[in-house]
Amino acid sequence: MKKTVCIIWLVLILALMYVPILILAVYSFTEATTVGGSLGGFSFENYFNLFANEELRGMIFGTLALALGSALIATILGTLGAVGAHYSKKIRKTLVDSANQIPVVNADVVTGFSICVLLIIMLGVSKDSFVPLVIGHTVLSAPFVYLSIKPKLKQLDNSLYEAALDLGASPAKALFKVVLPQLIPGILSGFMLAVTLSLDDYFITTYTKPSTFDTISTYVVNATKGSQTSVKTALWALSTLIFVIVVIVVACMNLMSRKNNAKEAKADERA
Amino acid sequence: MKLRFNRSQLCIPYALFLILFVIAPLIVIIYYAFTNGQGQFTFENFINFFSSTNTIGTLIYSLFLAAVTTVVCLIIAYPTAYILARSGFKKQHVLLMLFILPMWINFTLRITALKEVLALIEGNIARYTFLNSVIGMVYDFLPFMILPLYTCFLKLDKNLMEAASDLGANRFMVFLRVTLPLSVPGIISGITMVLLPSMTNYVVLDMLYNSTYIMGSLIGSYFSAYDWNNGSMISLVLLVIIFIITLVTNRFTDKEENSGRAVL
Numbered sequence: 001m002k003k004t005v006c007i008i009w010l011v012l013i014l015a016l017m018y019v020p021i022l023i024l025a026v027y028s029f030t031e032a033t034t035v036g037g038s039l040g041g042f043s044f045e046n047y048f049n050l051f052a053n054e055e056l057r058g059m060i061f062g063t064l065a066l067a068l069g070s071a072l073i074a075t076i077l078g079t080l081g082a083v084g085a086h087y088s089k090k091i092r093k094t095l096v097d098s099a100n101q102i103p104v105v106n107a108d109v110v111t112g113f114s115i116c117v118l119l120i121i122m123l124g125v126s127k128d129s130f131v132p133l134v135i136g137h138t139v140l141s142a143p144f145v146y147l148s149i150k151p152k153l154k155q156l157d158n159s160l161y162e163a164a165l166d167l168g169a170s171p172a173k174a175l176f177k178v179v180l181p182q183l184i185p186g187i188l189s190g191f192m193l194a195v196t197l198s199l200d201d202y203f204i205t206t207y208t209k210p211s212t213f214d215t216i217s218t219y220v221v222n223a224t225k226g227s228q229t230s231v232k233t234a235l236w237a238l239s240t241l242i243f244v245i246v247v248i249v250v251a252c253m254n255l256m257s258r259k260n261n262a263k264e265a266k267a268d269e270r271a
Numbered sequence: 272m273k274l275r276f277n278r279s280q281l282c283i284p285y286a287l288f289l290i291l292f293v294i295a296p297l298i299v300i301i302y303y304a305f306t307n308g309q310g311q312f313t314f315e316n317f318i319n320f321f322s323s324t325n326t327i328g329t330l331i332y333s334l335f336l337a338a339v340t341t342v343v344c345l346i347i348a349y350p351t352a353y354i355l356a357r358s359g360f361k362k363q364h365v366l367l368m369l370f371i372l373p374m375w376i377n378f379t380l381r382i383t384a385l386k387e388v389l390a391l392i393e394g395n396i397a398r399y400t401f402l403n404s405v406i407g408m409v410y411d412f413l414p415f416m417i418l419p420l421y422t423c424f425l426k427l428d429k430n431l432m433e434a435a436s437d438l439g440a441n442r443f444m445v446f447l448r449v450t451l452p453l454s455v456p457g458i459i460s461g462i463t464m465v466l467l468p469s470m471t472n473y474v475v476l477d478m479l480y481n482s483t484y485i486m487g488s489l490i491g492s493y494f495s496a497y498d499w500n501n502g503s504m505i506s507l508v509l510l511v512i513i514f515i516i517t518l519v520t521n522r523f524t525d526k527e528e529n530s531g532r533a534v535l
Binding site: 003006009010013014016017018019020021023024027034035036077078080081082083084085087088089092095096099100102103105106107108109110111113114115116117118121122135138139142146170171172175196199200202203206207216217220221224235236238239242243246247249250254 | 377
């Protein structure tokens with residue numbers, strides 16, 4: 001009985017979370033132009049429009065390029081920072097840790113606005129150069145890369161590094177051949193996180209982007225104000241597409257991490 | 272002479288990056304907040320903010336909206352996280368994933384979906400602006416409340432609850448005196464994940480046709496009006512609020528878990 005109540009509760013909450021997305025998904029495959037209206041016939045037109053419309057296509061690829069580019073920079077900076085801070089003196093480490101925490105707790109509106117005021121207004125960097133935008137997105141995501149690598153560094157076995165030195169490797173070589181490979185899971189999940197943060201961002205983008213460039217977020221917000229029906233329904237298709245991709249990626253990562261866990265468990269048993 | 276390589280030097284690029292693009296912008300914000308358009312020192316922006324009933328009203332409205340959002344999130348997320356963590360379902364991990372997966376879908380697209388459904392139910396959604404804003408915020412931030420609570424419940428030592436009931440506490444008392452106090456760190460980090468964004472995420476309100484301003488919208492409107500000085504003052508006020516929240520919540524949570532947003 002008690003278990004039934006629990007299950008009903010969970011199903012109810014899941015329904016609240018997923019019903020809007022699923023309704024939109026159903027409507028995205030039809031000719032309907034408003035949700036709740038008659039479904040009309042089955043159609044792929046929205047999906048076709050999504051990639052046929054040059055503006056939409058440019059916006060999607062622009063968003064992806066920005067996310068991957070800024071995530072790459074953030075991953076390099078964050079990894080170097082985390083490794084460097086890990087081996088620094090306590091005071092310096094604390095300083096970097098606290099500065100790193102600022103964008104994490106700060107509101108994105110404030111982060112975006114402050115970068116805009118410094119770079120665009122005070123230093124006169126042109127918005128159209130994309131520099132403020134890329135820097136903004138890097139500020140947003142690098143701290144999370146740093147945070148996802150930090151725990152991996154703590155688990156590191158320092159004697160491996162020392163063994164490499166004893167066997168004649170230079171410190172730099174030992175770092176790249178011994179320490180870095182052990183950090184790869186942390187670096188990868190940091191990179192993924194950086195990509196998703198950049199994809200989801202609205203505020204930093206609005207305050208730093210060139211006026212002719214749009215990411216998914218800024219585009220959707222503008223599109224809801226105007227009412228071009230074909231764009232509106234094409235965005236339903238986009239939402240469905242993203243939902244499917246997210247489900248696949250999350251499922252894959254889950255399977256991978258389960259495999260890794262199984263391997264580790266086996267290794268533990270042997271040891 | 273060969274430069275000696277030291278591992279701590281790897282930190283230099285990131286430290287410079289933080290100084291230039293995290294700390295410097297904040298200093299610039301403080302400078303702009305206390306100067307006028309001609310660059311002269313002034314308290315005008317400060318007085319503008321605290322003497323105008325509009326801005327103070329906005330501050331109160333955002334605090335209220337954020338508080339209601341946080342409470343609703345907590346009411347929904349607390350039992351959900353508890354059931355997920357402690358009911359011993361077989362595929363517990365997969366189940367949790369279902370609850371936090373929406374976090375990775377672009378929030379503007381999710382709000383679009385929500386808007387369509389609300390329009391379907393309510394007819395004219397412009398009539399219930401406050402209600403819709405709360406629904407929108409909860410819809411957006413619920414996963415961020417569930418996750419820290421779940422991690423917290425997962426770590427709870429079952430023996431403590433059993434000991435309490437062995438010692439004669441009924442189930443309600445066990446919850447009140449053992450489970451609830453032990454889940455306080457989870458509650459607190461959940462609150463920090465939801466409270467601040469729901470004070471500033473004005474896009475949710477915009478998309479749901481709520482034209483009332485929250486703190487974020489003020490920055491947005493000063494940005495559109497090229498008023499960097501007053502915009503900086505609002506940013507500064509928000510920074511102070513954030514600083515206070517962080518100060519209070521740091522007393523309750525372990526440092527290691529502050530990165531709730533960073534779970535993948």
